[in-house]
Amino acid sequence: MAHPAPFDAAPQHGPRPLPLFLELLRSETAASPDRAAAAIKGLKAYQHAPRADRGPPMPVAARIGRACLRDYGGTGRPVVFVPSLINPPFVLDLSPDNSLLRWIAGQGIRPLLLDWGAPLPEESGMGIAGHVETLLLPLLDALGENAALVGYCLGGTMAVAAAALRPVTGLALIAAPWHFSGFPQGARNDMTSLWESAKPTCETLGYLPMEILQTAFWKLDPGRTIGKYERFALLDPESAEARAFVALEDWANAGAPLTYEAGREAFEDLFAADLPGAGRWQVTGKTIDPARLSCPLLDLVSLSDRIVPAASSTGLDTRIELSAGHVGMVVGSRARAQLWEPLAAWLSHLHNR
Template sequence: MYEPLTESATLAPGYAAAQHGPRPLTLFLDLVREQTEGDASRRASVLAGLRAYQEAERTPRPDDMPIVARAGRAVLRDYGGEGPPAVFVPSLINPPFILDLADGNSLLRWLSGQGVRPLLVDWGYPEDGGALDVAGHVAERLLPLIDQLGEPVHLVGYCLGGTMALGAAMHARIRSLTLIAAPWHFAGFGARARGEIAALWEAAKPMAELIGLVPMEVLQTGFWKLDPERTVAKYGRFGLLAPGSAEAQAFIALEDWANDGAPLTHAAGRELFDDFIGGDVTGGGRWRVGGEAVDPARLRVPTLEFVSLNDRIVPAASSPRLPNARTLGLGHVGMIVGSRAREQLWQPLAAMLSQAQQS
C-alpha cells in the first residue's frame, strides 16, 4: 500500500489571475456590448452583477489533500476512504478542483464516505515549454502516476480527462472505467462548431507557437462563443442574489473555477484543435498512446458512461458510446456540482465503483 509523500502539497501551483472576473475581461466586455445592444437597462444590470461578483467576499476553498504520487509536475491527491483506489482524471482545461469545488459540494469528499477511495490527478502547471501533447500527458504523466500505486485501480475521467482515461485504459491495470461527459467522436460537435473552433485556433496559433503554450483565455473565449447569451445573462441574475447567500456563494465558487486555469502546452493544444476536433482521430480509430491505437472495443473491464443531453460543451453525439451508458438532463458542469448531481451522477457512480471492486 502506498503512503502520502512527505513533500509539501504546493507542488502544483495556484492558477488564479489577480482579477476576480471573466478572463479575458476586455473580450467579455465586448460580448456584453454585443448581447445588450439597444437595451441600456439590461446592460446596466449585467455590469452591476459583474461588479458584485468581482468584489464579493470569497469563502476559502477546502484545503488540498495529501500527495501520494507524482510524475513531473503532475501529482495524485488522496481523498481517503476505503477500498481500491479510484483515480479521477480531470480535463487539462480548467483546474481539477471542479471535482472538489466547495465544502458540501465535493464529489470526491462525498465518495470517500461511500466506500470509495478517490484520488485526484492534479496536472499542475506545464513545465516543459510545450513539448507534451495530450497522448504524452497520458503516457508520461497519468500512467506513471497509476503505476506508483502498485495495484489495479478504478479509472474515472471527466471531459477531456475521459478521453485521456480511455487512452490510459489500454495500458494500465484497471478494475473499471467510468467516463463523464467525455468527447471521443469529435465529428459529433457538428460542422459549424468545429469551423468556429478552427478559426479561433488559427488566430491563436502564432502566439501559441511563439510562447510554447495555449493560454487559458483562448480556450475560455471558445466556450463563451458556444452560448454567448447565457454567458452574459448569468451575471445579471447574480446581481439580484442576496450577498453572502448560499446561492451567491455557489455561483462565485463555480465562476472562480471557470475563470481559473493553467495554459495548455502548445503540443497539447495543437493535438486537441488539429487532430481531435479538426481530424477526429479518436473517433476514426487513429489516436495512438504509447505507440498503440486506442480502441474502446478492446475494453474488457466493467464500464459506465454518463452522457448529458443538455451539454453545450461536449455534445452527446461526440460520446464514445460505451455499452453501459446513462443519459442525464444536466449540463456539462451541472452534472458534477449542480443541485441534482448527487441523485443523477454521484450515487450511480458510487454504486458502480462499489460493485466493480467486489466482483
C-alpha cells in the same frame, strides 16, 4: 516601510478574458439597456464578492514530475479521478458542501484526484497523448495496485487511453468526448478559425493561454455567458446560491495554460481531424479504441450538455443519460441524485464483485 504589492499580485477575479466578456455583453444586450445594466451590476458584485479559503490541498499519494494524485481518504481500492487539462481539477471538490470527491470518500470508496500541475517551459512539446504517457501512466504504476478510473471531459478521453494501456478495474466517463465529429460543424469551424489566428503566437510562446480556450467556450453559448451575470445581480450576496456561483466562476476563470503541443493536438487532431472517432488516435504507438476495452465501462452522458454534446460520446451502450449542463452534472443542485449516487453505486459494485 511597507512596499506596495506588485501589479500582478492583486486578485484577478475575471471573467477572463475580460475584454471579450465586455464585447459579448455589448452584442448580447445591444437592444436592451436594462439587461446591460443588470449584467454589469452582476459583474461588479462577482468581482467584489468575498472568497472562502479553500484550505490546504489534500495529501499526495504519488507524484511524477509536476503531477500528483491527491488522496481524499475513504476506504477500499483506489479510484483515480482524471480531470481535464483545461481549468483546475477542483471542480470535483468545489467547496466543502459541494464536493463529489469528499462525498464519495464517505461511500466506502477511496478517491484519488489527479492534479496535473502547471506545465513547465521545457514541456512545450508534450501533447495530450504525451500527458498520458509521461504523467498519467507512471502515476498509475506508482500506486502499486490496479485502480478504477473516472475521467471528466477531456480527462475522460485521456482515461480511455490509460485503460487501454494499463490493467484497471473499471472505467467511468463523465461528459467525455470521443467522436469529435459529433460537435456541431459550426463550432468546429469556429475552433479551427480561432486556432489559425492564435497558432503563431502560441508557437512562439510555447503554450496555449487559458484565455484562448475560454474564448472558444464562451462563443458556444454567448447568451448564457452574459445571462448568468444578469441573474447573479438579483441574488442575496450572502445566500448559498450566490456563494456557489462565485466558487464555480472562480474555477471557470482559473487554470494554467496548456503546453503548445497539447493545444495543437486538441485543435488539429481532435476537433478538426477527429482522430479518436476515426480510430486513428495513438498513445505510446497503440491505436486507442474504447470498444476494445476489456474492463467494465460506464459512460455518463448528458443530453443537454452544450459544451460536450451527447453525439460526441463513445456511443457504447453501457451508458446512463442525464439532463444537466456540462458542469451542472457535477456540481449542480441535482448532481448528487443524477450523477454522484449512480457513480458511487457502480464503483461499489465494481469493487465488490
